[in-house]
Amino acid sequence: MTAPQRPDAVLSLGDVTLRYGAAAPVLAGVSLAIRRGEFVSLIGRSGSGKTTVLNLAAGFLGPSSGQVLIDGRSVRGPGPERAVIFQDDGLLPWLNVAANVALPLKLAGIGAEARRRVALDLLGSVGLADQGDKPIWQMSGGQRQRIGLARALAARPEFLLMDEPLGALDAMTRERMHGLILKLWRDSHAGALLITHSIEEALFLSTRVVVLTPSPGRITHEEKTLWGRRFLAGEDPRALRSEPEFIAARERLVDAIHAREAA
């Protein structure tokens, strides 16, 4: 029971407001659509509601008003067509590496042999081909995040929702993970939503960067980008990052994030 593969599915938030009780709303009138094959990054200061947007898209939360839709159908909870990756990888230490990757398939009732085949295949695609039988607690932080990526892709999701997945990694491991995330995103043809506090990471990975401004959380700026695609086409990542357009886009995003403080 893996997700049905609809190549043109859309995950969308339509005029979503979220408030807890009588307090000021956390999000006000947020509209955002993620098509398959798109890579949307969400950046903003802390408290701007980035994680709330992801939790709504994942179905962990319901909106106070407005709609969360997949292909026009209302989202009522988490589902196998959307995979979520957290900063804390949430791997299960009592299972070995391959069994962790196969967890979504096990939950879907798929047989042991098929599970293992898929898991080893995915581990190969994240560069951990021969680590399947090792215990989780022997893996490094970067390896664990790769295992988390492989697990997220096991159920062949249409959407990949990532909440600061690289936040706990050192800078060098992060850069290697960027290439891996882009390749997995291209090969799975998923729609990706990434929350990050790194503007460069957002610019480098995304097809679109969205800036969220706090109190109440709302979208104030969007920036289309193409560096990720050019990296996948084989261009040197360091050269891409030092292009004037890259730096100009980064400055526009910095301005957008801090716009309210200046006002």
Added chain:
Amino acid sequence: MTDSAIDGPAMPLSPKPRPPRSIPVGPALALATMAAVLLVWSIASARGWVSPVFLPSPLRVAQAIHRAATEGYANALLWQHVAASLWRVLAALVATMAVGIPVGVLIATSRVGRGILDPLVEFVRPLPPLAYLPLIIIWCGIGEPSKILVIGIAMLAPIVISTAAGLRAAGESQIRAARAFGATRWQVVRYVLLPAALPSILTGIRIALGAGWTTLVAAELVAATRGLGYMIQFAAQFLVTDMVIAGILVISALATISEIGLRLIERRFVPWIGKN
């Protein structure tokens, strides 16, 4: 920086490793303590500080163990007493786990379950076995089930509480990841919460076994004809102090063996404790 600092002898990166000791400090100290107690005991009885009726010498206690093992005491050989007691404690443990783990799961995962079951567990928890023993006899008679029930009640709270606490200790991100992959409520319990609770449940079992051995003598007050608790009471009635101490030492040895066994199980089945 001067040349000599560069060319000089390299600072050792780490202190020289100590040569491995043949016996680690902990067990060595434990053995020394036991030897000291044995020594004081031997001197006390050899010098006649205490009457042999109250404190027989270690040798006489050893002879009592030997006598019970070969000739038998209180209608049975020592191994038969041991087997009877072991069976009661283990049967009580299995029965209590069968009840206590599901109860712990309900308390940790359901507000209704917690509301209903928590007061009951908290009511049973502080009761001394000798207080509810008469009630158990009135309700269930003087057969084997009563003895197992008395021990089982003493074991219930540690198992329930450790299960509930262990389930609550599961990582938020582990639970959310499983839910994101479409896990049902039951699947979250089965594949995330219960495995995460395993270390805590094993600790609960260790505490429960301690409580079980503690309660054994009370349980075997009830018309028993076999068992270490029965053997101790039988000996006490005739002031056979060496046999009383022999019984105590055997119970203590059994409890130690089960504790070591559980630690080995822990090392084998939950090697990930503290490594995540």
